[in-house]
Amino acid sequence: xxxxxxxxxxxxxxxxxxxxxxxxxxxxxxxxxxxxxxxxxxxxxxxxxxxxxxxxxxxxxxxxxxxxxxxxxxxxxxxxxxxxxxxxxxxxxxxxxxxxxxxxxxxxxxxxxx
Amino acid sequence: xxxxxxxxxxxxxxxxxxxxxxxxxxxxxxxxxxxxxxxxxxxxxxxxxxxxxxxxxxxxxxxxxxxxxxxxxxxxxxxxxxxxxxxxxxxxxxxxxxxxxxxxxxxxxxx
Numbered sequence: 001x002x003x004x005x006x007x008x009x010x011x012x013x014x015x016x017x018x019x020x021x022x023x024x025x026x027x028x029x030x031x032x033x034x035x036x037x038x039x040x041x042x043x044x045x046x047x048x049x050x051x052x053x054x055x056x057x058x059x060x061x062x063x064x065x066x067x068x069x070x071x072x073x074x075x076x077x078x079x080x081x082x083x084x085x086x087x088x089x090x091x092x093x094x095x096x097x098x099x100x101x102x103x104x105x106x107x108x109x110x111x112x113x114x
Numbered sequence: 115x116x117x118x119x120x121x122x123x124x125x126x127x128x129x130x131x132x133x134x135x136x137x138x139x140x141x142x143x144x145x146x147x148x149x150x151x152x153x154x155x156x157x158x159x160x161x162x163x164x165x166x167x168x169x170x171x172x173x174x175x176x177x178x179x180x181x182x183x184x185x186x187x188x189x190x191x192x193x194x195x196x197x198x199x200x201x202x203x204x205x206x207x208x209x210x211x212x213x214x215x216x217x218x219x220x221x222x223x224x225x
Contacts, residue, residue: 042201042217043158090157094213100146101205101213105157 137202
């Protein structure tokens, strides 16, 4: 299994440009998440999904959009890039067991907005 | 008060030292607890789960104190490769989207 994959690994955007960050998982997990992590800071939840067709906002959703048409894919869309969106973006997936939830993370996408 | 609080550190220790991290959580109904490890410029990865009875994995020991609402991670005989950020993670039993990650404690192990 590839686990959670993310593309691209790194991207430079100009202010006002748009892009889609791709995320895919092959573990058949229902739950998927998008986080951002600013330098020296913790993870902040942007959006999450509990299954195909179901998404909801996290802590910092402004400036982003998501869709979940399949179990495997959970792309994150930035419509009008701003310097404040410079960050590392992690996608994660998980499943629930009686012992709780373990999240598996992708390698991240580093985004620089200039 | 933050839902999950950790001492940000950094903790600077020599090889072979024993180091302990604490984490407090505010939601008394929290059910599941974990420690994740994040290496510099890498994604977080599960280190170990934390159980009420305490659990050990090699040099790592995790403890949970529900009455005081804190969890701990003890690392014995520190190695250079233990240098990383350790994230305290708390989640309710039923709500995956409510999993809360602490900001992390930075550990530097020096030769």
